[in-house]
Amino acid sequence: MTYSFELGPIRPPSEAYSLLIRVTMNCPWNRCKFCPTYKGEKFQLRSVENIKQDIKTAKSIQDKIKELSWKSGYGGRVKEIAASVFNNPPNEAFRNVALWLYTGGESAFLQDANSLIMRTNELAEVIRFLRETLPSIKRVTSYGRSKTAAKKKPEELTELYEAGLSRLHIGLESGYDPLLQYMDKGATAAEHIKGGRNIVESGISLCEYVILGLGGKEMWREHAIETARVLNEIDPDFIRVRTLAVHNKMPLYNEIENGNFIQATDEEIVEEEKLFIEHLECHSNYVSDHITNLLQEIEGKLPQEKEKMLASIDRFQSLPPEEKTNFRVGRRVGIYSHLDDLYDLCKHQAVEQAIQQLGQGNNQINEEAIHTLMGRFIV
Ligand code: SF4
Numbered sequence: 001m002t003y004s005f006e007l008g009p010i011r012p013p014s015e016a017y018s019l020l021i022r023v024t025m026n027c028p029w030n031r032c033k034f035c036p037t038y039k040g041e042k043f044q045l046r047s048v049e050n051i052k053q054d055i056k057t058a059k060s061i062q063d064k065i066k067e068l069s070w071k072s073g074y075g076g077r078v079k080e081i082a083a084s085v086f087n088n089p090p091n092e093a094f095r096n097v098a099l100w101l102y103t104g105g106e107s108a109f110l111q112d113a114n115s116l117i118m119r120t121n122e123l124a125e126v127i128r129f130l131r132e133t134l135p136s137i138k139r140v141t142s143y144g145r146s147k148t149a150a151k152k153k154p155e156e157l158t159e160l161y162e163a164g165l166s167r168l169h170i171g172l173e174s175g176y177d178p179l180l181q182y183m184d185k186g187a188t189a190a191e192h193i194k195g196g197r198n199i200v201e202s203g204i205s206l207c208e209y210v211i212l213g214l215g216g217k218e219m220w221r222e223h224a225i226e227t228a229r230v231l232n233e234i235d236p237d238f239i240r241v242r243t244l245a246v247h248n249k250m251p252l253y254n255e256i257e258n259g260n261f262i263q264a265t266d267e268e269i270v271e272e273e274k275l276f277i278e279h280l281e282c283h284s285n286y287v288s289d290h291i292t293n294l295l296q297e298i299e300g301k302l303p304q305e306k307e308k309m310l311a312s313i314d315r316f317q318s319l320p321p322e323e324k325t326n327f328r329v330g331r332r333v334g335i336y337s338h339l340d341d342l343y344d345l346c347k348h349q350a351v352e353q354a355i356q357q358l359g360q361g362n363n364q365i366n367e368e369a370i371h372t373l374m375g376r377f378i379v
Contacts, residue, residue, distance in 0.1 A: 003061055004093045005054035006046070010037055011206070012169050012240070013289050015141060016346035019058060019134070020096050020111055022090050023051050023126055027113035029145065031184045034173070034211065036249035038113060048122050055126075055133050061097040062105070062134070078102070098210040110142035117148055117167070120156040124163035131164045146188045149195030149207060153159070157202035161190030166239075167205035170196065174214050175230030177203040177376045183214065183252075190229050206236040208284075212276075213269045214292070215246035216346030217262040220272045228279030235282045239302075243269060244291040247375035265367050266294050268315075273298065274313045277306060291377050294331055296336050315339055326351050329358065 003173040006022040069081045082102040089095035099149065100107075108130060114125060121208060129141055142165065149170070150156070174180055177188045187195070199206045209233060216221030231239055239260065246253055246263065255261040273295070277286070280302055288296045295316055298309045319327065323342060329353040330336035341347050358365045 003057060003064070004091050007049075007056045007092055007096060011109045011111065011187060012209075013242075014141075014143075014207075014287075015107065015374065016106040017099060017171045018109040018141070019100040019105070020109055021051065021054060021058070021126075021130060021139070022046070022087040022111040023115050023118060023123065023142075024112055028117050029114070029271045032171075032173075032187060033251040033255065034214065034244060034246070039249060039251075044359040046340065048125055049128050052129050055130050057093065058097055059133050061094055062101060065098060065101060078105075082219065086336065090352075105136040105363050107139040107141070108134070108137050110140065113143050115142040116144035116152065120159055123165075124159050127160065127163040127275040129167055134149075140164050140167045141169060144168045144170055144195075144199075144321075145187065146170055146192045146195035149198050150191045152198060153199055156187050157198055157204060161203040165204055167208065168199050168206060169207045169240075172196075172201070172227070172230065173211045174207040174223050174227050176219060176226035179219045179223055181214050184217075190225065192230050193233045196230075196236060199321065200235060201223045205238075206234070207238035207240055208236045209236065210239060211244050212273055213264050215264070215272070217264050217268065220268060221266055221275065224272045227277050228276050231284065232279075232313055236284050238286045239280075239282075240287045240289065241273070241293060241298075243294065243374070245292045245374035245377050247373065257304045263367070263371055267369065270294060270313055270316055274310060274317075277309055277313075280306070284310055291334075292377065294328065294376060295339070312339070325355065325365065328370060329373075331356050332370055 004302040007142055008019055008025065009023045011018060013019060024046060025044040028043040030038050030043065065081050065085055066076055069076050069078050072081060074080050078101045082098040084096035086102060089098060092308055130140060130186065131137055132189055172192050173183065173185055175192060177189050180188060195210065196206060210227055246256060252261060258264065282302055284302050286300055286302055288298050295312055297312050300309050316324070321339065326348065327336060327339065330341065333354045335347050335351050355365060358369050
């Protein structure tokens with residue numbers, strides 16, 4: 001037996017410790033201008049039999065780690081052995097199972113971009129098999145597309161919920177139709193709403209992703225207001241924001257090179273986020289857990305923590321210009337995580353040095369330098 005199984009390239013930040021089970025390969029749409037992840041890769045469904053085999057292999061690796069624990073005198077406790085396997089794994093499947101076991105073995109994430117595209121009865125069968133084979137799993141989540149969720153009958157999503165699908169992560173990106181069309185998202189605002197409502201009504205928890213800055217300099221205002229409107233109608237459990245970062249594997253890169261799309265600055269995106277939050281009237285948890293976000297402290301439960309979130313924006317906007325620059329560079333070179341870091345003298349000086357280097361000694365940085373730094377954060 002080969003102790004290995006299929007692994008896809010990404011999972012949401014919140015699924016960093018999940019067991020990864022690849023139920024489909026790549027993205028069936030694969031046209032979004034801002035997304036480099038599966039470009040050049042062909043979408044494939046996988047057979048239920050192959051997926052079940054991967055789940056059995058994950059169990060065999062789990063059993064091997066447990067066996068090693070007994071043999072090493074840890075009495076079946078897996079943490080110590082899982083840590084050592086994680087640091088020196090024979091392959092990536094072992095590393096994934098070791099990390100999953102080390103963190104309690106309670107969650108699994110189904111890859112890749114749109115698991116909902118599987119036949120509902122087959123996906124339900126996979127989820128049931130996963131939970132039966134690895135009963136420590138308490139939460140099963142996956143990515144899905146709004147358009148596919150909009151096409152599913154409500155009873156199909158209920159079937160998935162009853163099979164044990166706990167949460168779907170959906171890339172909403174924007175609620176503004178001209179922007180969705182320009183970015184070739186392959187979903188309209190109305191489809192986002194229908195797909196989102198279908199999921200919420202089935203009982204499956206819903207996390208919607210929004211890209212700050214996606215409207216660039218031209219459509220930022222409509223992007224903020226219309227995205228809030230669509231989310232208010234969906235009322236998902238989570239809204240997760242990321243900030244547009246561009247590199248040359250994205251079709252959007254060429255649009256920028258050709259002058260068809262002009263990226264917004266950090267300060268403009270903060271203004272956009274302010275407008276976005278002001279227009280949100282839903283009951284979601286707002287999460288900023290992505291490295292591309294300038295202000296990661298903007299988090300909270302809506303509506304009760306809206307003022308607190310807006311206060312963080314106000315705090316940034318009230319900084320003197322040189323401190324704004326210092327904070328932006330500090331975030332983009334990975335020295336700062338929160339606004340309070342501005343008061344850490346060592347970090348502040350390290351950022352000043354970074355500014356000198358980026359500005360070639362004249363203490364000025366241009367937007368292009370910031371955008372280039374951000375491009376490093378994404379695959
Ligand atoms: S954003 Fe999602 S739907 Fe669009 S190409 Fe990327 S993976 Fe596919």
